Amino acid sequence: MAYVAIVDDEEQVRKALMRLLRASGLDAESYASGKDFLEASALREPDCVLLDLHMPRMTGLQVLRALQAARRTLPIVIITAHDAPETREQCLAAGATAYLRKPLEEHELLDTITAALGAKTR
Amino acid sequence: MDSHSASSAGASPGLTHAGWQFSPRATWAAPALLVAVGYYLAARIGFAFTLQPYPISTLWPPNALLLAALLLAPTRAWWWLLAAALPAHLLVELQSGVPVVMVLGWYISNCSEALIGAGLVRAFVPWPLRLDSLRNAGIFLFGGALAGPLVSSFLDAALVSLIGWGERGYWDLVGTRIFSNTLAALTVAPLILTLASIEIPRLRAARTVRFAEAAALFAGLAATCLVVFDLPQFSNHTAPALFYAPLPFLVWAALRFGPAGTASAIAVMVVATIFGTVNGLGPFAGSTPQETAREMQLFLSAVAVPMLLLAVVLHDRARVELDAREQRLQLTHLSRVAMLGELSGGIAHELNQPLTAILSNAQAAQHLIANKSADPEILVEILRDIIAADQRAGEVIRRLRTLFKRGETQFQPLDVNELVHEVLGIVHGDLVTRSVEIVPELAATLTRIHGDRVELEQVMLNLVINACDAMAGIAPEQRRLTVRTRKVDVEDGAVQISFSDCGPGFTPDQYAKLFEPFYTTKPRGLGLGLSISRAIIRAHHGRLWGSSTPGKGASFHIVLPAPRGR
Numbered sequence A: 001m002a003y004v005a006i007v008d009d010e011e012q013v014r015k016a017l018m019r020l021l022r023a024s025g026l027d028a029e030s031y032a033s034g035k036d037f038l039e040a041s042a043l044r045e046p047d048c049v050l051l052d053l054h055m056p057r058m059t060g061l062q063v064l065r066a067l068q069a070a071r072r073t074l075p076i077v078i079i080t081a082h083d084a085p086e087t088r089e090q091c092l093a094a095g096a097t098a099y100l101r102k103p104l105e106e107h108e109l110l111d112t113i114t115a116a117l118g119a120k121t122r
Numbered sequence B: 001m002d003s004h005s006a007s008s009a010g011a012s013p014g015l016t017h018a019g020w021q022f023s024p025r026a027t028w029a030a031p032a033l034l035v036a037v038g039y040y041l042a043a044r045i046g047f048a049f050t051l052q053p054y055p056i057s058t059l060w061p062p063n064a065l066l067l068a069a070l071l072l073a074p075t076r077a078w079w080w081l082l083a084a085a086l087p088a089h090l091l092v093e094l095q096s097g098v099p100v101v102m103v104l105g106w107y108i109s110n111c112s113e114a115l116i117g118a119g120l121v122r123a124f125v126p127w128p129l130r131l132d133s134l135r136n137a138g139i140f141l142f143g144g145a146l147a148g149p150l151v152s153s154f155l156d157a158a159l160v161s162l163i164g165w166g167e168r169g170y171w172d173l174v175g176t177r178i179f180s181n182t183l184a185a186l187t188v189a190p191l192i193l194t195l196a197s198i199e200i201p202r203l204r205a206a207r208t209v210r211f212a213e214a215a216a217l218f219a220g221l222a223a224t225c226l227v228v229f230d231l232p233q234f235s236n237h238t239a240p241a242l243f244y245a246p247l248p249f250l251v252w253a254a255l256r257f258g259p260a261g262t263a264s265a266i267a268v269m270v271v272a273t274i275f276g277t278v279n280g281l282g283p284f285a286g287s288t289p290q291e292t293a294r295e296m297q298l299f300l301s302a303v304a305v306p307m308l309l310l311a312v313v314l315h316d317r318a319r320v321e322l323d324a325r326e327q328r329l330q331l332t333h334l335s336r337v338a339m340l341g342e343l344s345g346g347i348a349h350e351l352n353q354p355l356t357a358i359l360s361n362a363q364a365a366q367h368l369i370a371n372k373s374a375d376p377e378i379l380v381e382i383l384r385d386i387i388a389a390d391q392r393a394g395e396v397i398r399r400l401r402t403l404f405k406r407g408e409t410q411f412q413p414l415d416v417n418e419l420v421h422e423v424l425g426i427v428h429g430d431l432v433t434r435s436v437e438i439v440p441e442l443a444a445t446l447t448r449i450h451g452d453r454v455e456l457e458q459v460m461l462n463l464v465i466n467a468c469d470a471m472a473g474i475a476p477e478q479r480r481l482t483v484r485t486r487k488v489d490v491e492d493g494a495v496q497i498s499f500s501d502c503g504p505g506f507t508p509d510q511y512a513k514l515f516e517p518f519y520t521t522k523p524r525g526l527g528l529g530l531s532i533s534r535a536i537i538r539a540h541h542g543r544l545w546g547s548s549t550p551g552k553g554a555s556f557h558i559v560l561p562a563p564r565g566r
Helices: A011-023 A034-043 A060-069 A085-093 A106-121 B003-008 B029-048 B061-072 B075-094 B100-124 B134-163 B170-196 B200-205 B208-229 B247-278 B289-342 B344-370 B376-404 B416-433 B453-470 B508-514 B529-539
Strands: A003-007 A027-031 A048-052 A076-080 A098-101 B411-414 B437-442 B449-452 B480-488 B494-500 B543-548 B554-560
Touching (some): A003 A011, A011 A027, A011 B344, A027 A034, A048 A106, A060 A076, A106 B344, B029 B075, B061 B134, B075 B100, B100 B134, B134 B170, B247 B289, B289 B529, B344 B376, B376 B416, B376 B453, B411 B416, B416 B494, B453 B480, B453 B494, B453 B554, B508 B543, B529 B543
Parallel strands (some): A003 A027, A048 A076
Antiparallel strands (some): B411 B449, B543 B554
16 A cells, blocks of 8 residues: 655644545555654655645755755655745756645546656656 | 696705706706795895884895805706795785885895805806805805895995985995895805705714704803893993803804804804894894994804804814825725735635645545445544634635725724734735744733724734745745734833844834835835834824844834723
8 A cells, every 4th residue: 555645734634635545545644844754754755745835944845855965756746725836846846746736636636646656666 | 836837846856965956857846936935934034133113124134045045056047046036025025015116126136146146156166065165165255245245235225216215325225235135145145055065864873962962052052142132231331241152152063063053053143133132132232223233233244254264164174184084094905905915825825725624524525435434433523624624714714804894993902912813813824835933922911902903903914024025035944023912011001012023124224214105125015014004003092113133133013002091
């Protein structure tokens, strides 16, 4: 079972996404901050990450750059409630696999995760 | 009345606040009827105000009534109104045994007085005349109350001499008529003009206490006038001082009830004075009828003119203040809406988060039910979370709606810490997307201050947005905004709210311009935020100022006084 990590500072969003992914047959864990995720992912590497862009202290972009700096390549799907055209480019340039706007359409989300998992296995 | 006027009397010509409204189909019947009846009654009053055996009235209101009617009507209706006065004039004058030729001569001179006055006024002030500015009042006084009676009196005396009615000399007639008709123009015409301009809905909306105040004013004035002008005189020496007794009431009327109230108060005083005088009572009685009339007319005219002008000036000033206040409210609202526009990205974030939770929760539930793996307890939990997220979105909308609304300033007791929470709630999305961390340092207990919730939130929002903008150029992890509330002990319970950022701060030169309107350092700013914020805080009797160590951030502080009488 593929393991997806959800990183979002909003508890309600974390819980909802975790329920959806688990109900869709995926293994999911959630983290409230970039720091928590980086620490945990060192112990158990996820197959895919849903990463919120705007989080206090450490933003999604900073997490991406930290992973880049550590030469870790993970399929990362950026999820954001605040869509600005320039951030999409920044995220893709920093190594994100995909960029999705909240609220997340189920099919789009699952298709994106599936595609990201496929890319990893290839 | 002919059949035409009788049939059209059912139409609805009306006295509106603007003047008589005439529809294209001649609906002049009701105003004409009003003029005829008014003219007849005014003439009866004029006759009653005659000092026997002197045959000329001390106050002749029909001409002033005609003048007011013409000023309220559009020019094309003037002839109808003047024609309507003829039957009333004939009816009232022929009863007194005056030859028909003289009666018609007086009709001509009376109409000429109204026409001269109204024509002069209309030449300078477009229809309808409103006695609400010094200019309009001045033109009315000059044209209607001075030129009209003056010029028509020469014509009137000439007609009397020509027809050979009576035995009095030309100049005597001219002088007597001028004073009598000027006094009428000064009292009757403004009364009609100002009463016609009263807006009925506003009158209906007035509170009972206003009516009580008006009743007290007019009762006091009537009682004073009764004592001063309608009692037998004990001593001639006390008379001059007594003349001033009604003045406080007239000033009261000018201060509180505008031109309409003042014109009404003047009318009360004039009626009381003339009533006493024609009955041989009050301070003016005792001389020959001619002298008595002249002294009284001069006194009443001398009181009426400045009081009317005072009322008009005060009314005009109050209107200008009201306009300025309205504009200030509009500007404040516009700047608030513009500010919320700046926040739109953050607001979208704030709504998208709960929407994400709702959608993903609902879809998860669908899966669980479809897979028949739905544990009722989990479904209940999901529904509870959906409701909570929905309520959160509703809260975002509620906060915004309050700020978007345009309303009157409403002062109420407010908890400053609660306001801070509310404001931080509104900007939460922006703070998150701009990576600004809030460091709250809120006092545990604070005095409730007295203020307008929306306006104070606007000021705080403005300061928070400014602080965020100021920190846009520094590293995201350094963007911290400290929000501090505290009691100002030296100011007896006043509350201070401070917003301190970690941006570049400002120099003393920049600070000097910071609160000026249209000064901005932002590429897309209007430069109104701080100047409006300061105006709002001043209206709350508080202070708003900034402090900065250049390179180490800026702080803005608000001090709001505790309500007095605690």
